Amino acid sequence: MTDQKKPVLRAAGIDKFFAGAIALDQVDLTLFPGEVHALLGENGAGKSTLIKCITGAYHRDGGTIRLGDTEIDPRGPEESQALGIGTVYQEVNLLQNMTVADNLFLGWQPMRAGMVDRRQMNRRAQDILAEYGLHVDPSLLLSSYSIAIQQVVAIARAVELSGKVLILDEPTASLDRDEIDLLFSVVRELTARGMAVVFITHFLDQVFEIADRATVLRNGRVVGTRKLAEVTQGDIVELMLGRHLEAAKRDRSHATPGDTILSLKGYGKRGMIEPFDLELRAGEVVGLAGLLGSGRTETCKVVFGAVTADQGSAELRGKEIRLTSPRGAVEHRFGLCPEDRKIDGIVGDLSVRENIVLSLQARQGWTRPLSRARINELVDEYVRLLDIRLASPDMPIRLLSGGNQQKALLARWLATNPDVLILDEPTRGIDVGAHAEIIELIEGLREQGMALIVASSEMEELVAYSTRVMVLRDRRQVRELTGDEITTDRIVKAISQEETAA
Ligand SMILES: Nc1ncnc2c1ncn2[C@@H]1O[C@H](COP(=O)(O)OP(=O)(O)OP(=O)(O)O)[C@@H](O)[C@H]1O
Ligand SMILES: [Mg+2]
Secondary structure (H helix, E strand, O other): OOOHHHOHHHHHHEEEEOOOOOEEEEEEEEOOOOOEEEEEEEOOHHHHHHHHHHHHOOOOEEEEEEEOOOOEEEOOOOHHHHOOOOEOOOOOOOOOOOOHHHHHHHHOOOEEOEOOOHHHHHHHHHHHHHHHHOOOOOOOOOOHHHHHHHHHHHHHHHHHHHHOOOEEEEOOOOOOOHHHHHHHHHHHHHOOOOOOEEEEEOOOHHHHHHHHHEEEHHHHHHHEEEHHHHHHHHHHHHHHHHOOOOOOOOOOOOOOOOEEEEEEEEEOOOOOEEEEEEEOOOOOOEEEEOOOOOOHHHHHHHHHHHOOOOEEEEEEEEEEEEOOOHHHHHHHEEEEEEEHHHHHOOOOOOEOOOEEEEEEEHHHHHOOOOOOHHHHHHHHHHHHHOOOOOOOOOOHHHHOOOOHHHHHHHHHHHOOOEEEEEOOOOOOOOOHHHHHHHHHHHHHHHHOOOEEEOOOOOOOHHHHOOEEEEEOOOOOEEEEHHHHHHHHHHHHHOOOOOOOOO
């Protein structure tokens, strides 16, 4: 059992201060060989910061790190990786415009006569990735593959480089069930070889599925380490939040949708999304369900006009419109909170404040700046409403924790008070407590008469807030579920081809 083994890694008394805030306070983390150790906590609790202090990506202000019997002090990810600690960070940091093989081998490419041996590199990349069940062409640009595949490339890179500890910071946030299975089988393989794996996630089901122990952080402190076989999900949630969480319940008895706001007929874009019909009324939430790559994100983008439809027609309150750009959509009072906050969302170097008012300011026009007082009022309101944890709204948004960045992005679109709000994976990277709050928020917006389209890979979530669910498969609308048909069971069946459009 893990208890008898000597720890492979031991971080003790780790402190980290940022200007104006204590991010980590005397944090201990002990990893045994062969274990999957979950690192849990609310958004901003300090999980990513702890990892960065262990790898030396951040300079720590106190504490020691031992790898086996030796005290180590890596000064950055390369150094810690060379010592045997491989890390895949929350924000995938690969090079989009280099090949898959380059990304896998960067810094340790096979050489021949002073040159990178591309043939050998591609062949080895293919072999390595095949072990992960990925059959991709390593000579293609990384950007030609989905985020999910990129994530697996990042994991393969971290594992191939090191052997003792693998740290995964929210690796499954953009993965499909099949890909999660693949990842978990890789993780089990690695722990069977004696590696210790740190797994950071907000998906507690996955924690109980794969992890042996969990350490929970709250406000930068360890509040407990537990063997998962000895506790329930409720126990863990209580540790994380310091309070009990009520289960979200489905209650749409008083769902009385209003007038039709948006009506799309035969709407689509060749090569991206097959033509579909959509009637969206005030006070409705249309959920978009489907596997990764099924066309959820494409549907969101086409409806918003981020991608221009080349078929069909759109009517807004009975008047024909053409949506050909995000700007036009914003003028028509549409909002789209995108899936990938790093690519389409946040502007990292701008402050949280500027990020929150960005879309509203854009709609109003840059020649008519919002007043300082109005900005402060909005920012205060949304920081409070969404419980965004920050030292100051003037800090660059990239310094917020991942989940808090996501909330700030949501705030940006809420601040525009749109008539039609499209949310693509609104709870990605959001902790369990905030998760429940966002579901409630969606309910609240619907009750106020907003029309929403929400894409999510989480069935329970869709069931909780959708008044209708549109199921997508292979970039095609295959089924629409309404009323009592909206159950996780029915959605799963529709997704997995057991039931097709009747
Ligand atoms: N470079 C930095 N400068 C200032 N504050 C920072 C910096 N990096 C992190 N923080 C702050 O430290 C706290 C902990 O953030 P961290 O990213 O570790 O949270 P987390 O537990 O990983 O959350 P999430 O689940 O949202 O990813 C947050 O309040 C964050 O704003
Ligand atoms: Mg984090």
